[in-house]
Amino acid sequence: MNFAGLASRLESIAPFHVMELAKMAAALEAQGRSIIHMGIGEPDFTAAPLVIEAAAKAMADGQMQYTSALGLPALREAISKQYRDVYSLDIAPSRIIVTAGASGALLLACAALVEKGTEVLMPDPSYPCNRHFLAAFDGIAKMIPSGPEQRFQLSEAMVREHWSAATRGVLLASPSNPTGTSIKPNELGKIVAAVREKGGFVIVDEIYQRLSYDAPPFSALSLGEDVIVINSFSKYFNMTGWRLGWLVVPPHMVPAIEKLAQNLFICASAIAQHAGIACFTPESQALFEERKMEFKRRRDYIVPALQALGFGIPVMPDGAFYVYADCAALSDDADRLTRKMLNDAGVVMVPGLDFGPYTAHSHVRVSYATSMENLREAVLRLQRYFLEQ
Ligand SMILES: Cc1ncc(COP(=O)(O)O)c(C=O)c1O
Structure with a gap:
């Protein structure tokens, strides 16, 4: 071509x-x-009925202007509350950035962390767009063959073995697309510790986390403030076309992500954000x-x-x-x-x-x-x- x-x-x-x-x-x-x-x-x-109602109300009330680049405070609060209610985790709303889907969150994380030649480890098979997000920033996806023995995920041993002078981080999804398999919390904890030793970053895409059928809720955010987590309203909340997601970053990264979000997107859809708040009602x-x-x-x-x-x-x-x-x-x-x-x-x-x-x-x-x-x-x-x- x-x-x-x-x-x-x-x-x-x-x-x-x-x-x-x-x-x-x-x-x-x-x-x-x-x-x-x-x-x-x-x-x-x-989308759930209350979400549709909230979107209609936002439109009727004229709440359709740009929001803060980091997202509506009420939505960031609601996401933070979900971490408390579902995972017993205290995640400050200031670390939560509302994005245009998990895709927007992946883009911001890659823009902040990846430069020419930056190598990032991920399992093969994994979500196809991940390696292309890296390529968009001239980074390199180092895909490590991973079979059913490893639940199609990486292990600490694989991370240590494949880490090279060019490697800066690890990108995982749990549960994974395409395999629907999760990484065991214990193994993920070991990976995070190994990457921390090397001064790298760990990004965990938890877009399917609340669609976990066999284990209690677990978020990689419980492993430390340095873990970066991606999430979305597309899957568990059934809102694919609304383009709404979020990113959780360590406090020191927030100004960098804010600056990128301001320039790349200005903000996520205001209507979707107002509607998204209604996802967190008990109903x-x-x-x-x-x-x-x-x-x-x-x-x-x-x-x-x-x-x-x-x-x-x-x-x-x-x-x-x-x-x-x-x-x-x-x-x-x-x-x-x-x-x-x-x-x-x-x-x-x-x-x-x-x-x-x-x-x-x-x-x-x-x-x-x-x-x-x-x-x-x-x-x-x-x-x-x-x-x-
Ligand atoms: C693992 C994973 N991450 C991210 C995405 C992108 O999702 P979104 O619609 O939130 O941009 C998908 C979509 O299929 C996915 O499977």
Whole structure:
């Protein structure tokens, strides 16, 4: 490909395959085909009623001007209160910066910490945009192959082994996209201590933290004030398109992040911020917990169903709404398999390609953020499809 006229960093930024598959699926739907979407990582639930009411009220009241670059004080207070109520953690609102989704938070953290040649360790597989956020600041994602034995996460030993003179930090997501697996708090504590020794940074993306099904709530913020945490209203709060998230940083980083936020975004959407406050009412929280239990029910259905179809799932995903399934027994090329499953069975899954080279050809990511009815129908279609092969 010819990148003439464009910055050379674009050569290391790949397109998002999940979006390519979504486009193919849309083209089939336009021809009248019925397609079941288990590709994109987006809750099928939409914003809670009180959130919608709060957005309408903000608009009716004319509360639509720029806010402070750090976010509305009432929203930062509400997020701080959530840390107290759910995690028993005292996180000062002054350390919480409201952003345009976790994506905005990742961008600000990378802008503040990454420069040319900065190497950051992350597991392979991991969320594709992470390595591209680094590339946008001329940093380098050092992706460390991580299999089911490590729950697809890094360990302290892996961090120590791969840390080089150019390494400045570690970027993890727990629970992870694409694997739905969490890092054990004890192991994360050891990683944080090892990185601290080296004077580096640890960023933990907790966007799926409140969608953890098998363990009590845990935030990496409990490991010390120096840990940087990313979060969002997209997943647990079912607000993907509202573009709202947050970043928690050590106190000394706040002025740097504020200056970046002022320049890069001015602020997150004012309407979304006013609406987001309503996520923390008891009524909305009860609804989100109900929806979380529905996700768990779907996980408990889909994991054995995929195994019965021939997919390998050696480690039970404990969070998010993904299963990272080994398809080596079904095909030697996950990309071809996902295209065939889409064309022949009308079921969308994403090939491992997006998430790093290590398991690119042997794994698919299955999103169970769709109704039980759709999941059951997808399983029936795949049973028929594999019988015909
Ligand atoms: C691990 C992870 N981090 C960040 C994001 C970006 O989310 P947001 O919509 O909050 O920008 C996603 C979205 O899928 C994700 O899975």
